[in-house]
Each structure stands twice: as structure tokens, then as C-alpha cells.
Amino acid sequence: MSQIPNSSSARLVAQTLHDILVINRIPETIGYNIAYFAIGIGLTSLPTAIVIEEHALPLVVLFAAVMLSKMSASIADALHDQDLDAENPEKSFIANAIAHLGSDTAYTMLVGEVVAALIFWSWLAHSTGTLFYVVCGAAVTFLGFIYSYPPRLKERGVLNHLTTTGVDIAGVVLPVAVLSGTTLTVESVATLAAVFCYTFAYHVMHQAGDTFYDREYGVSTFTQTLGVAESVVFASALTVFAGLLVLVQRYIGGSMLLLLVGGGYWLLYRQLNGQTLREQSDYVSRWFHIGWVATFLNGGLAISLQL
Numbered sequence: 001m002s003q004i005p006n007s008s009s010a011r012l013v014a015q016t017l018h019d020i021l022v023i024n025r026i027p028e029t030i031g032y033n034i035a036y037f038a039i040g041i042g043l044t045s046l047p048t049a050i051v052i053e054e055h056a057l058p059l060v061v062l063f064a065a066v067m068l069s070k071m072s073a074s075i076a077d078a079l080h081d082q083d084l085d086a087e088n089p090e091k092s093f094i095a096n097a098i099a100h101l102g103s104d105t106a107y108t109m110l111v112g113e114v115v116a117a118l119i120f121w122s123w124l125a126h127s128t129g130t131l132f133y134v135v136c137g138a139a140v141t142f143l144g145f146i147y148s149y150p151p152r153l154k155e156r157g158v159l160n161h162l163t164t165t166g167v168d169i170a171g172v173v174l175p176v177a178v179l180s181g182t183t184l185t186v187e188s189v190a191t192l193a194a195v196f197c198y199t200f201a202y203h204v205m206h207q208a209g210d211t212f213y214d215r216e217y218g219v220s221t222f223t224q225t226l227g228v229a230e231s232v233v234f235a236s237a238l239t240v241f242a243g244l245l246v247l248v249q250r251y252i253g254g255s256m257l258l259l260l261v262g263g264g265y266w267l268l269y270r271q272l273n274g275q276t277l278r279e280q281s282d283y284v285s286r287w288f289h290i291g292w293v294a295t296f297l298n299g300g301l302a303i304s305l306q307l
Contacts, residue, residue: 015100016100016101018097019098019100020101020109022094022097023074023094023098023101023106023109024109028291029070029291030067031291031294032291032294032298032299033066033070033172034063035298035302036168037176039173039191039195039298039301040174040175040176040177040180040182041059041177041302042301042302042305042306043173043177043182043188043191043192043305044181044182045182045183046181048306051180051181055179055180058124058179059179062124062176064116064120065117065120065121065133065137068114068116068117069113069114069137069140069144069171070140070144070167071113072110072113072114072117072141072144072145073141073143073144073148075106075109075110075113076144076145076149077147077148077154078094078095078097078098078106079098079103079106079110079148080149081148081219082098082103083095083217084219087213087216087217088213089282090210090282090285090286091213114145117141118137118141121136121137121138121141122134124137128179132175133175136170136171136175139170140171143166144167147160147163147164154219154221155219155220155221157220157222157225160207160221161200164203165196165199165200169195169196173192173195174192190245190249191246191251191301194242194245194301195242195298197241197242198238198239198258198261198297200238201235201236201239201242201265202235202239202290202293202294203290204222204231204235205232205284205288206290207221207222208228208231208284209282209284209285209288211231211281212278212280212281212282215277228277228281229269229272229273232265232268232284233265236265238262239258239261239262240258240259240262242258242262243256243257243258243262246301246304247259251301251305251307252304253303253304253307254300254301255304257296257297257300257301258297258301268284268287272284
């Protein structure tokens with residue numbers, strides 16, 4: 001008889017941990033953020049092993065700061081859009097996680113993550129003797145909150161994707177590159193431009209899958225204005241352009257992956273003809289997963305930078 005309560009407690013703990021991971025979007029984001037770090041390190045001319053050896057602690061602190069800032073933004077989004085997510089079959093699990101944990105618990109986690117993130121960003125500013133990191137951290141954390149809450153950048157058209165992409169580049173890759181001692185050159189700027197283009201593209205693809213449900217709930221987004229099919233074509237063109245930028249720099253592996261994914265977006269677009277808006281949204285959601293695609297592209301480019 002004593003095993004029953006223990007079993008129930010274990011299930012409750014497992015469910016709580018699962019819900020925490022879900023509302024923080026850790027399974028979806030941790031892989032491609034690690035790969036962003038690898039890209040930032042790869043932009044320096046020094047061997048990766050030397051960079052990690054010389055900057056191990058600051059890199060670990062920076063990763064914690066980045067993840068906490070992004071996790072707080074994910075919780076803010078989950079809290080604000082709980083009712084909307086509940087209506088979306090591809091995102092209802094997020095609303096369910098909030099319901100299981102309770103809004104008060106989620107808000108407490110959000111505040112705790114913001115405070116911890118700013119402490120880590122501040123430590124980096126102190127240890128490096130520059131305000132760049134605390135300014136960067138404050139901007140990333142602030143933008144993460146107002147992405148979902150007023151003025152709600154999520155509903156500001158293209159500004160939505162400029163913000164999310166800008167946070168990934170200026171709030172993750174660039175700080176890692178600066179910490180690693182990278183000197184910005186024409187080549188490194190071109191690489192950052194390519195990362196910006198394909199990152200912008202997969203954020204658009206991610207939103208394209210939510211288009212129907214956003215419209216039904218009265219949420220105005222960039223992909224509603226452009227259209228689902230048109231958004232997929234746009235993402236395809238941006239990704240192919242990024243692949244060509246990388247190819248010019250002779251990062252062959254990364255370029256081939258970008259061209260492959262850009263072509264995949266185009267094939268996905270071809271399947272959307274004749275479908276209703278709901279069918280298009282569901283089809284994109286079914287075949288596109290931002291965590292997988294982003295990790296695949298970032299990881300491929302990071303490896304190419306090392307070769």
C-alpha cells in the first residue's frame with residue numbers, strides 16, 4: 001500500500017518537471033542556442049579549444065544568461081497567449097502546462113528567471129569591464145517581455161521577426177563572438193548577415209503554422225498580411241540567399257544545408273496550393289519544427305566554420 005502514494009508523488013514530480021520544461025521551451029530552444037554559441041566561437045580566428053579554455057567560465061555564465069532571458073520570454077508568451085494556445089492543436093500542450101502549474105507559479109518563475117538573468121549579465125559586464133553585456137542583457141530581457149505584453153511586438157508585423165532575429169544575432173551570437181575575441185571583418189559581417197537571413201526565415205516559418213489560429217483569436221501577425229503560402233516562399237528565398245552568401249565564403253557544408261532547407265521550403269509551398277488557410281497552417285505546423293530546423297542549420301554552419 002505504501003507504494004501507491006510514492007508512485008503518485010513520482011508522477012506528480014515528473015509532470016511538474018515536464019510542464020516547467022514546456023513553458024520555458026527548453027527542449028525546443030536549447031539545441032539551436034548551443035549551436036549559436038558554436039557559430040559565435042567559430043567566427044574567431046583562434047582554435048575553438050583555446051577559446052573555450054581561456055573563456056570557459058564567462059561562456060558558461062553567458063549561456064546561462066541567454067537561456068534565462070529567453071526562458072522568461074517564453075513564459076511571458078505562454079501566460080499571455082494561454083487561451084489562444086488552447087485552441088491551437090499544435091500548441092495546446094503549452095496551455096495545458098500552464099494550467100497544471102498554475103498562473104501564479106508561472107509568474108513567480110518568470111520573475112525569478114529575469115532576476116537571475118540580469119545578475120549573470122551584470123557579472124559579465126563587471127568581469128569584462130564593459131557595459132556591453134549588461135546593456136545587451138537588459139535589452140534582450142525587456143524585448144522578450146514586450147514581445148507578448150504591450151506594446152506587444154508579436155502583433156507589429158515585420159517588427160516581430162526583426163525583434164526575434166535581432167535578439168538571436170545581437171543577443172547571442174554577437175556577445176559570444178565579442179567574448180571570444182573576434183575582430184569584425186567583411187567576412188564575419190557577411191556570415192552574420194547570412195545567419196540573420198536564415199534565422200529570420202525560420203521565425204517566419206514558425207509563425208506561418210499559427211496563422212489561422214492567430215486570425216481566429218484576433219491576433220494580427222506578419223504572416224496573416226503576407227499569407228501562409230507567400231510567407232513560405234519568402235522564407236525559401238531568404239534561406240537560399242543565406243546559402244549563397246555562405247557559399248561565396250567557401251563554407252561548403254553550411255551552404256549545402258541552407259540550400260537544401262531553402263529547397264525544402266519551396267517544396268512545402270508547392271503542397272499548399274488549393275488548401276484553405278486552416279489546412280495551410282496545419283500543414284506547415286506538421287512539417288516544420290523550428291527546434292529541429294534551427295539546430296540543423298546552426299549546427300551545420302558552426303561545423304563549416306571549424307573546417
